[in-house]
Amino acid sequence: MGSPPHRHGHGVSSSGSSSSFMDNMMGLLRVKIIKGVNLAVRDVRSSDPYVVVKMGKQKLKTRIIKKDVNPVWNEDLTLSVADPNLPIKLTVYDHDLFSKDDKMGDAEIDVRPFIDALKMDLESCPSGTVISKTTPNRQNCLAEESQIVWSDGRVVQDMCLRLKNVECGEIELQLQWIDLPGSRGL
16 A cells, blocks of 8 residues: 555656656757847846746746847757747846846747748758748737748758837847657657
């Protein structure tokens, strides 16, 4: 009778199967936060910005760059993707030592077009082939047209996001996919 509680799995799912995490996983999405452009000033003359990326329950953030409203991060944040219908929520904050960090705008990324492009058979396409384009509209946060490109054997999407709920600021980033051995894949 006295079997130890919670021996199976790691609280991943209620089904009690510890492999369910990988079974649900499609793969990894690498979000390269390249730079911020003309971000809002939140301190006296500048800001100390960092970016927080959320998808579902996952939350990742870049390092803080001091006193720079045009920060260059070039930082890779890797999210595990189980449900492509979940948008990526990106928020820029100004780091404050003495008070709560101020928001400097936010944006949402719909990853579905990118995931759709990954499912295509592109092996025979020349590098540089544009798979699809998304134009800025009221539903998305794009500052300019975003292209999904087949580049050196992988699908890449560069985007420039116009931050909402703030007077100014854009974030440039790139999406890349990492196949995860053992996951259910695309």
